[in-house]
Amino acid sequence: MPFYLLFRSSPKRSERGTKGLHQYMHKHRKRAQINSTAPQGAVPFYPVEAPQEFDEEGKELGPDAQVWKTYVREADQVDEEIVDGWNKSMDVILIFAALFSAIPTAFVIESYKSLKPDPADASSQTLLTISQTLMLIANGSQPSSTPSASNAEAPVFQASAKDICVNVLWFLSLSLSVPVSLISMLAKEWCLEFMAGRTGPPGSQARRRQQRWDGLVKWRMKEVIVLLPSLIHVSLLLFAIGLCVFLWDVHYGVAIPVVIVTTTAAGAYFACTIVPLLYHFCPYGTVLSRAIKQFTISRSRLTQDEVQNDVIGNALHWMITNCETPRSVDVALQSLAAADEKVSPTKLEEVNAWSIIKQRVESSGVSEQSEQSRAASRLYKRALEAIPATRRRTDHLSYGIRDDTRKLEQLVLGVQSTINGLIHEVLADTRSLDPSTTSILKRCTLIGSHCLSKIRNPQNEEHLHQVNPTALAEEIVNLLEPYLTAKEGYLNEKSALCRALLASFAxxxxxxxxxxxMVNSLCVGYILRLVRGYWLWRNNTSDWVSYEEITMDYFVLATLCLSISSDYSDKSNSPPATPYTSIEETFETLWAGLVKTIYSDSSALKSHATCWTHGTLYLLANPNHYDLTNYESGAIGSILRITIRKAGLPSEIDINYHTQYIKDICCNLADANGFKYAPQFLTALYILWSNSPLNERHRLTSETYILVVKCLCLADDNDMNGWDRSSAYYMLRDSPFPRCSPQLIQHLSSTDLIAHLSNLINHNDVNKRTFATAQLWLWLNMTLSELDRTNPALNALEKELLQYSDLENKLEQQEEVAEKLETKLPVLLNELRDEFNKYGDTIRSSLRGYICRVIEIMLQQRSTPLPANISDGLRDIPKDLRGVESFKNLDTNEVVTDPGIVFVPMISRHYC
Structure with a gap:
């Protein structure tokens, strides 16, 4: 039986907490391979990490909680390394300052003499006077009692400017190096005091350490220690300048080389200081450049009116930011299960703590869990429930009092905290932001609290002047439009700002x-402005792929607002628990979508796929309500398809929602102006057909079939692009032919479809002419091949067919008219083929396949072999869509297999 050695890994700072266990096991694995002298049958042992321990419920932030034990352990490792680095740096400073101080001292001893009268000069003057007196006596002259002219004209001593300058520079250099030594010695004592007193209960020890750390940060002890080398640099520079001035007066030949070397060194130093300020990623730098960066960059923080006890929040923030062992970060996040108003939400939002917890809750729910994982998951869920409690003081609202809004508060504030994390990232460097953008971002941090206060009390106008949400949405759109339509690369540079603004917009x-x-129409207008701008830029640029994830997910998130105003969920079986159920589902989806965009993890979205797509699908199914153009409809449809594929979500639409979308399209087409939006309806129908919830791969319901055919008849060529028309033909090509059924004829009777097809039979466009011919033949064939002549649906169908002008209101002419259409269709197919060979567009390709299927039915009814051109056109058609077996009841999917029901014309014809 093998033994397992339990131990705690202690990662090094440079190893990101992953090499402790891995290195140990890798080393022992190698030893086991090399050591061949181990006795056979020896029991192996393996090092494993001890299982995580959990606190009692409600004591996750108690004095002896696991989080504080982890904090103390991690803090000791980090502090020891930081203090050790400071001590080593100060040791170097002390040695250099001591050695360097001796150099200017030697020069100062000589240079200071030039600042006062030289006694040798006075002695020389006295000897000169005595000499002059003796000369007069020797010449027999009487010495004058008045002072000599030389004595009277002797100037008062005054040091030269050069001497003053040299001495100032050298004395200043010496006076700088000595205090640096003193401060370095004091700093070593500060470090010793910072590391002292680390005993006692973990909770008290952690709070004491965090208060010391906060003081260290507040009083900028790190900056003071970092600036000490710069004082030595200044001292060295002053000495070098003084040396150049001193030598210049002695001899130019000696001074010039020294000046060149000093100037070059000083220039390089100042270049290393200035260049990093201009170029953020310059590898060079000095202590001065780093200090300038730190003091000039304004870190805009969202302050609150009431001072909170931030020790716990700061401690958890420090752990999440600095701990390199994943388990330590887990413990810090799990401890938030016991969070209350004493925990500062701002510090947690800065590190996206709540969005990390949300991501872990959702990802843990999709895999098999051990007991440890289930316990951790329960803590994470309780932590999310504690979000409102942490914001009570900040928002000045009593969260958690009403049962019906408790979950809504958690979701809204969770979304707000996630967005605040994005905003903090942008506001960390305000140099690139103008004041208006900064103001908008700060207002975005108040959206959630304002929304909750208005939902709970619609008359409350307390925060309206701070947020003004209606105006805020328009301001965000005005700010985003230039970014979304800017030149290539600019969107990437502003990606952090765009993410924060797009998330806030949604x-x-x-x-x-x-x-x-009732404001949903206004909201859709804002969405369409951004979609138009982005899609136009996307079509005009070659580098749009790298920006898809920045924007497209956020466009879908913005349409979630329609899920609130148009809830299609089935409430008959399970009544909503609260009046805010649909709103809660929307914010749940919004939060999951934000987690997906931040962490590229769509596991949270999989359970909200219906709500995720509902906004865009509702928009596509109701283009006349919002005056969507065909361009906008196509852009929204493409965005939806891309986001579903990128997120790996199931493409099938919920059956209840799918049914309601079809009903919406049907009602909208019945409207007087509905035909103007036929291309837009075709886009919606193609997406609904592609993502049908029906199990069969090829399936159009009778209602959808009628809608597609009607849209193709009504759509204006000027309003439709090739993709829309081609998609519609693909739907018909890859779907069964309809069999006469009550539902089908009922939908046919509610439209003037036969009349529209009759009008297109002589249209100038060969596509429409060919399509109308095939459709009319199918409807005529449906009546002629029906065995049950008493079927009420058959009578209704024949009544509708009388709208076809060639019948001349005579049903007995059906066979004759069908034969004419049968003769005409192959000729039209040849025209279609000629144009396809000439232009090669996808419209004629998809329509050609559909027409070939119709002609195959004609030939099969006559037991005539397929010509080569027809076989070629059927090359990509599945077998279940070939021949008579492709006739189905579109509502029951019943296959027509009785060959006796098909119509066999009287006259045989040849097709080529």
């Missing part, structure tokens, strides 16, 4: 509709 729209559902 959030404020959902909050606005949650408060006032």
């Amino acid at each position: 959030f404020v729209l959902c909050c606005n509709v949650a408060r006032e559902p």
Whole structure:
């Protein structure tokens, strides 16, 4: 039986906490391979990490909680390394300062004499006077009692400017190096005091250490220690300048080389100081450049009116930021299960603590869990429930009092905290932001609290002047439009700002509709402005792939506001638990979507796929409500398809929602102006067909079939692009032919489809002419091949067919008219083929396949072999869509297999 050695890994700072266990096991694995002298049958042992311990419920932040034990252990490792680095740096400073101080001292001893009268000069003057007196006596002259002219004209001593300058520089150099030594010795004592007193209960020890750390940060002890080398640098520079001035007066030849060397060194030093300020990623730098960066960059922090006890929040923030062992970060996050108003939400938002917890809750729910994982998951869920409690003091609202809004508060504030994390990232460097952008971002941090206060009390106007959500949405759009339509590369440079603004935009729209559902039309207008700008830029640039994830997910998130105003969920079986159920689902999806965009983890979205797509699908199914153009409809459809594929979400639409979308399209087409939006409806129908919840791969319901055919008849060529028309033909090509059924004829009777097809039979466009011919033949063939002549649906169908002008209101002419259409269709197919060979567009390709299927039915009814051109056109058609077996009841999917029901014309024809 093997033994397992339990131990705690202690990662090094440079190893990101992953090499402790891995290195140990890798080393022992190698030893086991090399050591061949181990006795056979020896029991192996393996090092494993001890299982995580959990606190009692509600004591996750108690004095002896695991989080404080982990904090103390991690803090000791980090502090020891930081203090050790400071001590080593100060040791170097002390040695250099001591050695360097001796150099200017030697020069100062000589140079200071030039600042006062030289006694030798006075002695020389006295000897000169005595000499002059003796000369007069020797010449027999009487010495004058008045002072000599030389004595009277002797100037008062005054040091030269050069001497003063040299001495100032050298004395200043010496006076700088000596205090640096003193401060370095004091700093070593500060470090010793910082590391002292680390005993006692973990909770008290952690709070004491965090208070010391906060004081260290507040009083900028690190900056003081870092600036000490710069004082030595200044001292060295002053000495070098003084040396140049001193030698210049002695001899130019000696001074010039020294000046050149000093100037070059000083220039290099100042270049290393200035260049990093201009170029952020310059590898060079000095202590001065780093200090300038730190003091000039304004770190805008969101302060609160009431001072909170931030020790716990700061400690957890420090752990999440600095701990390199993943388990330590886990413990810090799990401890938030016991968070209350004493924990500062701002510090946690800066490190995206709540979004990390949300991501872990969702990702843990999709895999098999051990007991440890389940316990951790329970802590994470309780931590999310504690979000409102941490914001009570900040928002001045009593969260958690009402049962019906408790979950809504958690979701809204969770989304707000996630967005605040994005905003903190942008506001960390305000140099690139103008004041108006900064003001908008700060207002975005108040969206959630304002929304909750209005939902709980619609008459409350307390925070309206601070947020003004309606105006805020328009301001965000005005700010985003230039970024989304800017030149290539600019969007990437502003990606952090765009992410924060787009997330805030989606959030404020959902909050606005949650408060006032009637503003959804205004919200859609804002969405379309951004979609138009981005899609136009995307089509005109070659580098759009790298920016897809920055924007497209956020466009879908913005349409979530329509999920609130148009809830299609089935409430008959399970009534909503609260009046805010649909709003809660929307914010749940919004939060999951934000987690997906931040961490590229779509596991949270998989359970909210219906709500995720509902906004865009509702928009596509109701283009006349929002005056969507065909261009906008196509852009929204493409965005939806791309985001679903990128997120790996199931493409099938919920059956209830799918049914409602079809009903919406049907009602909208029945409207007087519905035909103007036929291309837009085709885009919606293609997406609904591609993502149908029906199990069969090829399936159009009778209602959808009628809608597709009608849209193709009504759509104006000027309003449709090739993709829209081609998609519609693909739907018909890859779907069964309809069999006469009550549902189909009922939908046919509610439209003037036969009349529209009759009008297109002589259209100038060969595509429409060919399509109308095939459709009319199918409807005529449906009546002629029906065995049950008493079927009420058959009578209704024949009544509708009388709208076809060639029948001349005579049903007995059906066979004759069908034969004419049968003769005409192959000729039209040849025209279609000629144009396809000439232009090669996808419209004629998809329509050609559909027409070939119709002609195959004609030939099969006559037992005539397929010509080569027809076989070639059927090359990509599945077998279940070939021949008579492709006739199905579109609502029951019943296959027509009885060959006796098909119509066999009287006259045989050849197709080529």
